[in-house]
Amino acid sequence: MAAANSTTTANTAQDIQPVFNRVQQTGTHDCIFACVAMIAGKSLEEVMSIAISDLKHPRHGPFWPLVEEEIATLLAKFSLVGSVYKQITKGIVDIPAVAIVIVDYNEESELGRHAVFIRDSSNMKAVKEYIIDPASWISTDLHVRNDFKNIGPAWYIGVHPMAKPTAAK
Secondary structure, eight states: OGGOOOOEEEEEEEEOOOOOOOOSSSSSSSSHHHHHHHHHHHHHHHHHHHHHHHHHSSSSOOOOOOOOOHHHHHHHTHHHHEOOOOOOOGGGGSOOEEEEEEEEEEEEEEEEEEEEEEEEEETEEEEEEEEEOOOSSGGGGGSSHHHHHHHOOEEEEEEEEEOOOOOOO
16 A cells, blocks of 8 residues: 555554664653654663753753754754654655654644654565654554554654765865
């Protein structure tokens, strides 16, 4: 089934071995940090430590959502580049190969939670698209999921490695 027309409503991703290790969020406010930790290959504690020291994120609340500039700054600490938030209008075909997506989005409050989207094209005959969900309250069979209709990704931040500087000649 084409990505743009994906109507998957049942999670069938249990056999997928994700390209990133899942990092579970510890509260209701740290999903973005868990997503950065997954993509950067770091622990949640390492990412939170940098957010607290470098971005002046509060250690013990009150908490507020990070804006996209802060997310980009945090990603850059791990040699990653993050785009601005972009709305998903055509379906998952809009989303780049690695992205932090906002799921369970509520248009009225303009709030949702973050998860990691992956389009694994390592086998072009069997491209795998799935979400790694950091939520602590979900069942184990939903940690890696491809039931996009049930989770409703609405916005994304594309993520890719920083270009390595070229050597001076």
